[in-house]
Amino acid sequence: MSNIDKDSGADTIGTRIKSLRRSVGLSQANLGESLGVTFQQIQKYESGRSRIAADKLQRIAQALHVDVNYFYDTRNGESLSEKEVRRGQTLPTPEGILFNEHFDRIKDPRARYLLSELARVLCEIEAGK
Template sequence: MKIGEIIKRLRKAKGFSQMELAEKIGITYQQLQKYEKGKSKITVDRLIDIARALDVPLSAILSEIYKKENIEIYSEEEIVFLEYFRKISDPELRKSFLKIFEQLSKK
């Protein structure tokens, strides 16, 4: 299933019009229409915005795409953790966090 079709299905299931969802994510309804029809590529950042606006985990959208592929999908918590981790600019602090999580995972 194509990503635009998934977005359209989820949007309708949540009861949003194209105009309502587009406003929630800060784009025109025409751009959302292009996403849903597969005429424009969707960035990961935009996909995250759409998932949040629809109040669904990003993995709900991605899992539809990869159902047949047997690819592991990250949970919403893992995605959020990765977003925060990437914002840590100090390499030593990043290493420290990794050591902490390594120790926590052994318990």
């Protein structure tokens, strides 16, 4: 397959699907089953070899518990996974990804600090401290 045959938009979306699917612990077979397609079709979506219809992408977003805009978000010219690599972070859940996106939008340093302290205290409560 030549580079001309491969759609860079489909490739970017596919990469995001793959990353998010792995982060939530779903296999290609599990995701395919929830969409009514084979794991081979999921492989084609993730590799960018197959375009994804809008309704199918919406169902993928629902299965992975994110808004469909997650797959298109390219603020500042970088994808979410590139931001994670640049920060040296791995966000294990869709909720973690969304939390970080929203946290990054908070400009007030005191509000950022208080929110991080709240997260720390909640972790301590869950750990039984």
